[in-house]
Amino acid sequence: MSKISGWWHKRRDDAADAARRAPTIPLGFRTDPLQETIPEAAQETLEIEEAFPAHIRTLSVQIQPSAPIFPFNDDQRRASEQYRMLRTKISQHFKQPRLIVISSSESGDGKSVTAINTAGALALKSGERVLLLDGDLRKSAIHSRLGLPEFSGLADVLAGVATLQMALVKTLELPNLYVLSAGSPAENPAELLDNPRWTALCARLRGLFRYVIIDSPPVGAVADYELIQSVCDGVILVARPDFTNRHLFQSALDFVPKAKFLGVVLNCVPEWAPGSRKVPNYYYYSGAKVYAGNRTAKPPEPEV
16 A cells, blocks of 8 residues: 555544544533533443543554555545445444454455454544454454554453453554454463353443454354354454355355354455446546455465
């Protein structure tokens, strides 16, 4: 992403300006001294704000120029629009899912990249506080892809050696986006997730964030996935043309409960793919050969 640095600088400036202009009262409340009651929705917002952990560290993400992460600048209009379409489908879904698992049938399909960009697209909406949670305790990827240092994370919170406040990170460029990394390497990830603390943590996160996007291990690969799926509202599967094993993907589809299945995201799809529609004169068309969620002119190397 050749222009990603300029986009980050703009986001930093916007964030700084917003902080200087921040009101001293919760957004949506009147300063009228005669107002004696608080609307129910506003009261709920106030309760959530009061419960939200204070003094969360804010860090700038460090993304490699060639990485297919946060394609929301002008030279990535097609990929950007695709993720905004995904955001719209999620926000308008009749089930109104809050905790969403993004997984795949095997490594290399691009589930981590999809989880990051989906959370980023959701966080672009004002007032939509979003958490990106790395639930893959065996092969964590979120913090390294975002260029964040290794801090305490999910494993440490579940083990009781760190608080949620200690583990959360707020991104400078996207003020509505928070990150909870996998944390310290865990020898017993299934036991950590098969614990009342995991259920209690998800219940708390549901009250603090509008959306929680969870990057999980591949479906059916380890016991961890089913423990994560059990507390979520919906599951999105990621597939990659000419890479994903069809039999494994069919098994993953059969494994996900129909009541929680939200849909499939095709990653690294060339515009000439069978069944794709070409729109050369439409708003976001860049005129270059791109892949859904990717800016490179050729399919990237498989994700590890």
